[in-house]
Amino acid sequence: MSTQLDNDDLERLAPNLARIPKVDPFRVEEGFFERFPHQVQTLLAHEKRGAWSTVWVRRAAFALPLLALLVGGWWFFRPLPQHPPADQVATTESLSTEELYILEEDGLLADLAPEELPEHAASSEAPALEADELAAYYELTGTDLTDLIENL
Amino acid sequence: MSELSDQELLALFRKEESRHYAFNLMVRQYQQRLHSFVRRMVTDPDETKDVLQNVFIKAWNGLDRFREDAQLYSWLYRIAHNESISHLKRMRRGLFVNHDAVIERLTTTLDSSEHFSGDAIQRKLQRAVMKLPEKQRAVFTMKYFEQMKYEEMSTVTGTSVGALKSSFHIAVKKIEQWVTDDRTK
Numbered sequence: 001m002s003t004q005l006d007n008d009d010l011e012r013l014a015p016n017l018a019r020i021p022k023v024d025p026f027r028v029e030e031g032f033f034e035r036f037p038h039q040v041q042t043l044l045a046h047e048k049r050g051a052w053s054t055v056w057v058r059r060a061a062f063a064l065p066l067l068a069l070l071v072g073g074w075w076f077f078r079p080l081p082q083h084p085p086a087d088q089v090a091t092t093e094s095l096s097t098e099e100l101y102i103l104e105e106d107g108l109l110a111d112l113a114p115e116e117l118p119e120h121a122a123s124s125e126a127p128a129l130e131a132d133e134l135a136a137y138y139e140l141t142g143t144d145l146t147d148l149i150e151n152l
Numbered sequence: 153m154s155e156l157s158d159q160e161l162l163a164l165f166r167k168e169e170s171r172h173y174a175f176n177l178m179v180r181q182y183q184q185r186l187h188s189f190v191r192r193m194v195t196d197p198d199e200t201k202d203v204l205q206n207v208f209i210k211a212w213n214g215l216d217r218f219r220e221d222a223q224l225y226s227w228l229y230r231i232a233h234n235e236s237i238s239h240l241k242r243m244r245r246g247l248f249v250n251h252d253a254v255i256e257r258l259t260t261t262l263d264s265s266e267h268f269s270g271d272a273i274q275r276k277l278q279r280a281v282m283k284l285p286e287k288q289r290a291v292f293t294m295k296y297f298e299q300m301k302y303e304e305m306s307t308v309t310g311t312s313v314g315a316l317k318s319s320f321h322i323a324v325k326k327i328e329q330w331v332t333d334d335r336t337k
Contacts, residue, residue: 013321014328020277022297025270026191033187036201037179040208042170047209 153321155181158224164217175215179208182225186232191234192293195258195282197267203239209230222307230308233290240286258282273331280330284323291316292323 011018129137138145156164164174186207191200210231218227244254259279260269270278276333281289288311294300295316309316316327 010324014324014331016331017277017324017328020331023270023274024188025268025274025278026197027267027269028187028197029267033183034184036204037176040179040205041176043205043209044172044175044212049210051167058157095224140198 159220162215162218162220163226175212178211178224179284182228183208185225188296189229189293190232190236192278192281192297193289194239195278196261199239203235204232207235210235223304226304226307230310233294233308235334237286255282269292276331277327280327284326285332288319288323291319292327295320296324 161174161178164170167207187204190203194203211228228231250331262278281292284292302316305316306313
């Protein structure tokens with residue numbers, strides 16, 4: 001079937017439609033077409049002002065979240081004051097002999113667990129020596145036993 | 153006032169001092185013909201006015217890019233065509249309803265409108281036109297009421313002449329059926 005449609009075709013294809021007069025049944029209110037061009041001009045004036053503010057609103061809408069992101073990023077990744085771990089200090093800085101003497105043995109051992117303590121430190125009592133061992137020690141160090149007894 | 157040619161209007165529009173004057177003349181020159189098309193598509197007088205205003209605002213914003221080898225009226229008509237279809241689609245999406253519900257609403261608008269002066273048969277015809285899908289309604293309106301050439305319609309819609317002829321043919325058959333059914337009831 002041909003799709004070419006002129007008036008004759010319309011009468012043949014749609015006789016009821018062809019009989020309906022082609023009139024414009026829509027009315028417009030009085031003076032509509034006199035007022036309408038002015039209304040369009042008014043809208044264009046608003047559009048110009050709106051376009052300017054819209055550009056800035058769009059820029060702000062883009063810039064503010066970006067700024068917040070940058071500030072947040074800086075805050076999150078900002079350099080913190082350095083507090084190196086104790087083990088790093090111990091390995092990187094060597095103490096002088098004088099400083100070592102200042103350290104109290106109790107202070108050094110305070111943070112250790114009982115099983116980590118050296119054997120001689122586990123007990124608060126001094127190791128017991130036999131009489132002959134003690135005599136040999138005093139002889140070795142040249143300690144005068146008489147002075148020792150007097151000082152007791 | 154005698155109508156200016158497209159070239160005269162565009163020449164005036166391109167001068168900064170006569171830009172608004174030229175545009176005002178253009179609105180006056182084409183508003184009635186565009187109103188007729190938009191009104192048949194949209195039906196409601198207030199919505200027709202809104203759509204037509206959007207058409208001219210878009211024309212104002214795009215007129216600098218208008219190519220002089222095209223016809224100004226066809227270009228405006230294309231904007232009106234696109235705006236009308238977009239408006240109907242927006243209405244459908246905005247109401248969260250299907251095509252039938254939109255038709256129902258348009259029919260109610262038509263029946264209650266004090267700006268519709270047609271007799272009963274004109275009302276039936278308009279109701280039948282409103283039942284067509286949006287794009288088919290546009291094709292039928294352009295060919296049947298506006299008596300545009302298929303080539304011009306092709307420029308407006310961006311559809312091939314063959315497809316437009318087919319679409320119009322189908323639309324005519326549907327409307328004939330609906331008008332006949334209404335008459336026999």
